[in-house]
Amino acid sequence: MLKDVLTAIFSYIGTTTDYFVVLLLLFGKYSTKHDTKLVVLGAYLGNGLLVLTSIIIALALQQVPEEWLLGLLGIIPIIIGVRGYFSKEDEGEEIEEKLKIIKPDAILWNVLVITFSACGADNMALYIPYFTMLNVQILPVILVLFIIILTAVIVAAYKLVNVPIVKAFFGKQGDLVQLIVYVSLGLYVLVEAGTLQHLLLLIY
Numbered sequence: 001m002l003k004d005v006l007t008a009i010f011s012y013i014g015t016t017t018d019y020f021v022v023l024l025l026l027f028g029k030y031s032t033k034h035d036t037k038l039v040v041l042g043a044y045l046g047n048g049l050l051v052l053t054s055i056i057i058a059l060a061l062q063q064v065p066e067e068w069l070l071g072l073l074g075i076i077p078i079i080i081g082v083r084g085y086f087s088k089e090d091e092g093e094e095i096e097e098k099l100k101i102i103k104p105d106a107i108l109w110n111v112l113v114i115t116f117s118a119c120g121a122d123n124m125a126l127y128i129p130y131f132t133m134l135n136v137q138i139l140p141v142i143l144v145l146f147i148i149i150l151t152a153v154i155v156a157a158y159k160l161v162n163v164p165i166v167k168a169f170f171g172k173q174g175d176l177v178q179l180i181v182y183v184s185l186g187l188y189v190l191v192e193a194g195t196l197q198h199l200l201l202l203i204y
Contacts, residue, residue: 041111071193
């Protein structure tokens with residue numbers, strides 16, 4: 001159980017590095033008390049839907065009879081982590097452009113859309129392989145940990161929204177953190193499912 005908990009903490013922190021920058025931009029645009037509450041609610045709902053969707057897909061995939069086949073999912077976060085690190089696209093700039101054209105009177109919807117468009121595919125590519133390897137009995141513990149980490153990230157972003165150096169640091173180093181986490185978790189899934197060992201036996 002301890003291994004699963006530590007892996008969950010490691011993986012979720014990795015997925016929140018990019019989302020931290022997203023939250024900085026959102027809190028920067030929506031700064032009134034009322035608007036801030038909607039941003040926070042949207043962050044919880046958006047991330048909750050991403051995790052719930054990932055769990056449903058993972059539970060469906062757990063019906064695959066050969067566990068080593070599930071381990072092949074570990075390749076996906078490795079590819080995404082490497083692609084994100086070497087990509088020249090600036091997600092922060094893309095989000096800022098989206099914030100300029102979205103409707104100002106639909107804050108909750110805007111936060112949900114940006115959460116899914118900015119983090120959806122990447123996060124689910126990490127969550128689904130992880131949840132396929134997870135014992136369902138400790139799932140409530142993992143979900144509580146996710147909520148605690150997300151809360152800490154939201155509070156930190158709200159407190160640090162007016163510190164430019166913070167945004168600059170995460171904008172530059174976020175991809176490196178994501179690379180380390182995604183590749184590490186991808187390799188963990190490949191080994192935990194016995195996929196890597198199975199493939200090595202086929203080769204040798």
